Amino acid sequence: MASSEFLLFSANFSDCRFEEKLEDLQRDKAFLLVKNARSVCWSKMFDYAPIDKAGIERVAFSYGKPKSISEIASILSSIKPGVLEGQLRSFVNAKTQAQIDAETLKKPKGDAVDFAFAYFVFCLWKSVFPESVAFAGKGSPSKKEVRFASNTNGWTAVKKVDLEKAETKEVLFALAGIFTTLNRKLPDFAADDAGGFEDFVSSFLDSFPVRKSFAKLPVLLNEALKSEEKISQFGSSPSLEQSFFLRCFEHAGFPPFVSLEAIAGVYPELKVPKPRGNFGGKKKK
Helix, strand or coil: CCCCCEEEEEEEECCEEEEEEECCCCHHHHHHHHHHHHHHHHHHHHHHCCECHHHHHHHHHHCCCCCCHHHHHHHHHCCCHHHHHHHHHCCECCCCHHHHHHHHCCCCCCCCHHHHHHHHHHHHHHHHCHHHHCCCCECCCCCCEEEEEEEECCEEEEEEEECCCCCHHHHHHHHHHHHHHHHHHHHHHHCCCHHHHHHHHHHHHHCCCCCCCCCCHHHHHHHHHHHHHHHHHHCCCHHHHHHHHHHHHHHCCCCCCCCHHHHHHHCCCCCCCCCCCCCCCCCCC
16 A cells, blocks of 8 residues: 555543554554544543433443343333433433523524433443453553544545543534544455445345334344344454444434434534545435
8 A cells, every 4th residue: 555545543531542553554453443443432422422321321231231132122122212211311411402592592403312322222232242342542642632534545534623622512523423434434444345245234224214213223133133144254353243233223213322413413503514435335315
């Protein structure tokens, strides 16, 4: 690869410091950097969401600590969405609708309880796939910021946020944005046949209506389990299996991460950019 190509990720939190730059973009090394960067953003984003994490964890694990996707599906199928929303809403720390309207004169289209749902599902996800969010500190970043930059063949991006100057919601927004970029790109480094994997996932999800439905999520997960063994034809990395299931959660509207859509709904004053470039996904119709 050309010497001008590189991948860079830097994060300097009080409890997490990570910095790495790759110019030798071997696939296995690039995969590890992208995965570690995603893990940092994934694990830290909830610290900047307006939720009580400890309270939500208690709710999540009151339903059990699953060890498989099948067990997650079983837990979710036993839950009445309205009851769970009532449990989670008490752990949302966002301002009331009236306060937000008075301050910004913009009416949010979303509901901050979506952040609580995301963390609830994340607790179950992490119980099954703890390695998916694991990382070890590396390097000594000097600036109090999170920065991701890529300049590779077909993938150019620069995203950063100043941890000292930015508002909490702006840090959340930046972490979610970097996570989204990395999450979409990770299968390209994990798969031997990235195009085939994307076609397989898209074809599977095309048979399910795109509609936010907590009740349909366990149905989708159980169907996904029937196709799980087909993933090995695209590569042996466990991250491919995890990427497949993550897409299922996202398709049903209840991903185990804070989505840009949820942020845009709760904080309409933040400008969520339209996706640029091709990250492997097909354009939505």
